[in-house]
Amino acid sequence: MRKSLDFLYNSAAALAALFMVGLLVMILLSIVSRQLHFNVPGIDAYAGYLMAGAGFLALAHTLKRGEHIRVTLILQHLGPTAKRWLERWAMGAAAVLSMLFAYFSVRLVWNSHAFNDISTGNDATALWIPQLAMAIGTVVLAIAAIDEFILEWRGRVAVQHTEALRHE
Numbered sequence: 001m002r003k004s005l006d007f008l009y010n011s012a013a014a015l016a017a018l019f020m021v022g023l024l025v026m027i028l029l030s031i032v033s034r035q036l037h038f039n040v041p042g043i044d045a046y047a048g049y050l051m052a053g054a055g056f057l058a059l060a061h062t063l064k065r066g067e068h069i070r071v072t073l074i075l076q077h078l079g080p081t082a083k084r085w086l087e088r089w090a091m092g093a094a095a096v097l098s099m100l101f102a103y104f105s106v107r108l109v110w111n112s113h114a115f116n117d118i119s120t121g122n123d124a125t126a127l128w129i130p131q132l133a134m135a136i137g138t139v140v141l142a143i144a145a146i147d148e149f150i151l152e153w154r155g156r157v158a159v160q161h162t163e164a165l166r167h168e
Contacts, residue, residue, distance in 0.1 A: 005147055006064075012140045013061035019054035019133065023047055042123025049130035056137025060144035084155075091149040098145040102138040109135045 026047040033040050062068055075083055111117070113128040 005143070008140060009061045009064050009144060012057045012137065015133075016054045016057035016061070016137075019050045019057060023050040023054065026050060042119075042121060042125065045119060045121045045123045045125065049125075049133075053130065053133030053137070056134045057140070059137055060140040063141065063144045063148065088149075088152050091145070091152045095142070095145040095149040098138065098142040102135070102142040105131070105135040105138040 026043055029040060030043050030047070033043070075086065078086060109128045109131045112126070112131055117127045119125045119127055
């Protein structure tokens with residue numbers, strides 16, 4: 001099961017990296033088109049879609065690597081038992097919030113598709129297409145948050161890959 005979950009998180013991160021490459025291509029195309037005096041309609045919108053998609057798809061991978069911003073001001077002053085319970089509470093809250101985020105993201109995609117919602121820009125893109133990356137990213141984040149919550153309750157903190165890489 002661990003290998004499957006890690007594959008899911010890494011696949012989402014790889015897709016985020018592809019979106020970043022696509023973003024780079026869009027920006028370069030925009031620069032070149034301005035210099036050569038031709039217009040590519042909707043290029044700014046597509047760059048925005050790719051940037052948002054990259055951010056959402058990278059969320060779970062970032063969580064599993066321990067790279068999300070954490071405020072440890074309170075944690076460093078607590079004893080081991082209190083620290084463990086606060087960590088459990090925080091991961092439980094993160095799991096619930098990420099599941100709500102995923103639910104409403106998927107619902108947004110569904111409604112955009114059902115109502116044939118299109119972009120107001122000159123690209124007139126069906127909005128469910130770029131919103132799909134957000135929905136996938138939030139669903140994978142919810143899975144990762146639940147995974148972390150379960151690991152925390154089992155008393156086994158997930159491997160901090162950043163720390164593991166530093167020691168290799």
